[in-house]
Amino acid sequence: MAVIEVTDLHKRYADLTVLDRVSFSVTEGEIFGILGPNGTGKTTAVECVEGLRRPDGGSIRVLGLDPVKDGRRLRERIGVQLQDTQLPENIKVWEALDLYASFYAKPRDWRELLEEWGLADKRTARFGKLSGGQKQRLFIALALVGSPTVAFLDELTTGLDPQARRATWELIKRVRASGVTVVLVSHFMDEVEELCDRVAVFDGGRVVAIDTPAGLVDGTDAEHHMRFTLMDGDLVELGDLPGVTGVSRNGNRVVVRGRGDFATAVTGRLARHHILVSDLRIDKRTLDDAFIALTGRSFGPTH
Numbered sequence: 001m002a003v004i005e006v007t008d009l010h011k012r013y014a015d016l017t018v019l020d021r022v023s024f025s026v027t028e029g030e031i032f033g034i035l036g037p038n039g040t041g042k043t044t045a046v047e048c049v050e051g052l053r054r055p056d057g058g059s060i061r062v063l064g065l066d067p068v069k070d071g072r073r074l075r076e077r078i079g080v081q082l083q084d085t086q087l088p089e090n091i092k093v094w095e096a097l098d099l100y101a102s103f104y105a106k107p108r109d110w111r112e113l114l115e116e117w118g119l120a121d122k123r124t125a126r127f128g129k130l131s132g133g134q135k136q137r138l139f140i141a142l143a144l145v146g147s148p149t150v151a152f153l154d155e156l157t158t159g160l161d162p163q164a165r166r167a168t169w170e171l172i173k174r175v176r177a178s179g180v181t182v183v184l185v186s187h188f189m190d191e192v193e194e195l196c197d198r199v200a201v202f203d204g205g206r207v208v209a210i211d212t213p214a215g216l217v218d219g220t221d222a223e224h225h226m227r228f229t230l231m232d233g234d235l236v237e238l239g240d241l242p243g244v245t246g247v248s249r250n251g252n253r254v255v256v257r258g259r260g261d262f263a264t265a266v267t268g269r270l271a272r273h274h275i276l277v278s279d280l281r282i283d284k285r286t287l288d289d290a291f292i293a294l295t296g297r298s299f300g301p302t303h
């Protein structure tokens, strides 16, 4: 069942078209990723879905509600991750949870959330004194305090060290396991590969692909590289084989580029011609390569 249905969403700021006929749907219980270079409209799209910005065209349904007309009812049922600047430095952890719980008719007991998110011993700590990982955990706990059906998480692990990122990923998987649908805006390929069931790739205000991370990597246009070393000097023609898109040779090192099952055809022909090779390996396209192929750009920040 679709919990979010976005059709032909359109948004302009003065002369600038930021969203151009954006459509996607999010299925109940999945982690849905929104991926794209900076300034391609991801935040605008998500904020339209949350009812925080008003679209210029198209239709949005979240849990059957129109975010513009039914904003209040909708906000009872969704959780939104805050950004760093949105909490005062001197608010205490428990006060922030208590305050956010008061916005909802049926909030969760925030004491449980403190335990679940490893913040029990930080209950009386001030927000400004928390580490980056603790702040992120608090933001996620705040997004969940209203018992939402859908949680929107943005830049989940920005600024965290590798260990804290992995720990956060495990917690997000637990959120999904508890039945909450998660929309995750991310800049990080590894995060998307690890967490997302499906991903929408944004570019220039449009959705240029929607698929599983594996589906994006293996898309029909995916080009992979097969590398090997010739044991003696001879090589046969390989460029005519099905799926092969290019062959290059540097001394005894050979690189064959191709799509689909080209490697089987290459190894078959090498065997038939008794050509011995060593160090054979196939480098499959990565999600990063797929992203560059789709958007023509390499990915934004690294961590």
Ligand SMILES: Nc1ncnc2c1ncn2[C@@H]1O[C@H](COP(=O)(O)OP(=O)(O)OP(=O)(O)O)[C@@H](O)[C@H]1O
Pocket (backbone or CB within 6 Å): 013, 018, 036, 037, 038, 039, 040, 041, 042, 043, 044, 045
């Ligand atoms: N309130 C606004 N008024 C005018 N222009 C805006 C406004 N909000 C965003 N924009 C512009 O709209 C475009 C899309 O912004 P948006 O924040 O949605 O992109 P994004 O993909 O989320 O970017 P990032 O990855 O950097 O967060 C940008 O060019 C931005 O400068």
